[in-house]
Amino acid sequence: MSTANIKSASGDKTLKGYQVLFWLLGFFGLMFVVNGIFLFYAITSFPGEDVKKSYLQGLNYNATLEQRAEQARLGWQAAVGLEGDMLVVYLEESTGEPLTGKSVNAALRRPATTNADHEFDLISDLGGRYHANVGDLQAGQWEIIAQVRDAESSSPKFVARKTITIR
Structure with missing residues (x-):
């Protein structure tokens, strides 16, 4: 050696x-x-799946495409954002008239974690304005997902998404 x-x-x-x-x-x-x-x-x-039952959603993707096509045929428009500590959604029909009398809920989600996610049922004002008090939110990036539902269907009729940054 x-x-x-x-x-x-x-x-x-x-x-x-x-x-x-x-x-x-x-x-x-x-x-x-x-x-x-x-x-x-x-x-x-890492929380795991970002979307619940993502495998089944992948299998049923044609249904998702049909929902998006139906949403496009409606021609509805949405403006989503924060006004102070209020989450506000403005909805308009394809003619530009305010969309009133709908059931609207919204989710505030953090992209990196599910620990701070919130869901709200929005209250209708006159003129197509829907709102909910969200309180003080942590600084960082948030995703707002607003959904309009019909009484006869459990699936959303219209979905609007917006990413915001709170400083």
């Missing part, structure tokens, strides 16, 4: 095989520990 000689300022030192083994085990052991920590935080911080 041969040994490697390394010259240093203090003289000759011999690097032994068990020292190399300990250095390698220490290095890779540290890598496993760090990767384990990263893996733990990645798994515990």
